[in-house]
Amino acid sequence: MGILRLYSDGTVLRAKNIDFLLPSVVDDTSVVFNDILFDKNHDLYLRLYKPTLPPPPPPFPTKLPIIIFLHGGGFCFGSRVWPNCHNCCLRIASGLNAVVMAPDYRLAPENRLPAAMEDAASTQALSRNVVEESWLNSGEVDLERVFVVGDSSGGNMAHHLAVQLGAGSPELWPVRVRGYVLMAPFFGGVVRTKSEEGPSEALLNLEMLDRFWRLSMPIGETRDHPLANPFGPSSRSLETLILDPILVMVGGKELLKDRAEDYAKRLKEMGKKIKYVEFEGKEHGFFTNDPYSDVSSETLQLIERFMIENSS
Numbered sequence: 435m436g437i438l439r440l441y442s443d444g445t446v447l448r449a450k451n452i453d454f455l456l457p458s459v460v461d462d463t464s465v466v467f468n469d470i471l472f473d474k475n476h477d478l479y480l481r482l483y484k485p486t487l488p489p490p491p492p493p494f495p496t497k498l499p500i501i502i503f504l505h506g507g508g509f510c511f512g513s514r515v516w517p518n519c520h521n522c523c524l525r526i527a528s529g530l531n532a533v534v535m536a537p538d539y540r541l542a543p544e545n546r547l548p549a550a551m552e553d554a555a556s557t558q559a560l561s562r563n564v565v566e567e568s569w570l571n572s573g574e575v576d577l578e579r580v581f582v583v584g585d586s587s588g589g590n591m592a593h594h595l596a597v598q599l600g601a602g603s604p605e606l607w608p609v610r611v612r613g614y615v616l617m618a619p620f621f622g623g624v625v626r627t628k629s630e631e632g633p634s635e636a637l638l639n640l641e642m643l644d645r646f647w648r649l650s651m652p653i654g655e656t657r658d659h660p661l662a663n664p665f666g667p668s669s670r671s672l673e674t675l676i677l678d679p680i681l682v683m684v685g686g687k688e689l690l691k692d693r694a695e696d697y698a699k700r701l702k703e704m705g706k707k708i709k710y711v712e713f714e715g716k717e718h719g720f721f722t723n724d725p726y727s728d729v730s731s732e733t734l735q736l737i738e739r740f741m742i743e744n745s746s
């Protein structure tokens with residue numbers, strides 16, 4: 435699509451002016467936001483969103499939960515400043531009355547995996563520092579009610595964070611991750627699924643999925659690499675791990691549908707607390723690309739219910 439070009443000599447060119455085939459940035463005055471440098475070594479920023487609405491009355495919690503939003507883009511593109519990511523975070527902050535942290539991370543092919551995973555992990559550990567060093571008041575937010583929401587490749591990253599941190603995220607104390615929301619997680623595998631071999635989507639096809647993997651995986655690795663396929667031949671066994679609750683959501687017409695459904699089914703059979711929701715007729719990005727639609731409102735209601743059920 436001209437956004438990213440890789441030449442045979444290894445040169446990578448990224449478009450500076452992108453014609454987004456998406457709605458323009460939404461003007462939502464119920465949310466304030468600013469950008470914070472969180473990784474000087476890699477020049478990485480995150481965008482912090484805070485709703486301006488007053489907190490709900492008792493007995494509801496008066497402190498705001500924190501949602502860490504990991505954007506998609508096949509590990510190869512995307513940013514907190516792109517309109518789809520920005521609008522999505524605005525909607526989450528206002529719709530769920532939550533503080534949203536949207537970090538950027540290193541992208542492939544300049545920085546192949548596991549670079550993005552490392553950056554996402556560092557964001558979790560910095561949650562408390564971000565609150566203390568920003569215009570947020572530490573009394574406004576609840577560091578013990580943190581949720582990770584990942585879209586597409588961000589959903590893949592959310593899974594690996596859940597595995598890395600384990601139930602209760604003890605290594606992040608006093609930050610406590612309560613649950614993970616995986617929106618059409620970008621998982622792969624050498625063996626094709628039925629949905630991958632089905633009709634292409636309006637903005638996504640199988641050739642593009644394969645291209646993302648070729649550009650993002652370590653050189654010489656296949657789609658069965660543990661960072662791509664959570665159930666690959668060399669992937670870590672999840673059977674004995676205790677994980678925080680997970681919510682998986684996917685569109686019924688997505689190429690990634692079967693992998694998301696299989697992921698949820700396998701974890702459920704292992705006794706993990708996981709819920710799978712499929713939105714009939716929807717394609718990849720139905721929430722992030724149009725966060726103010728009716729189905730997106732339904733999506734937010736599911737996330738809100740998930741957060742309430744797993745906040746204690």
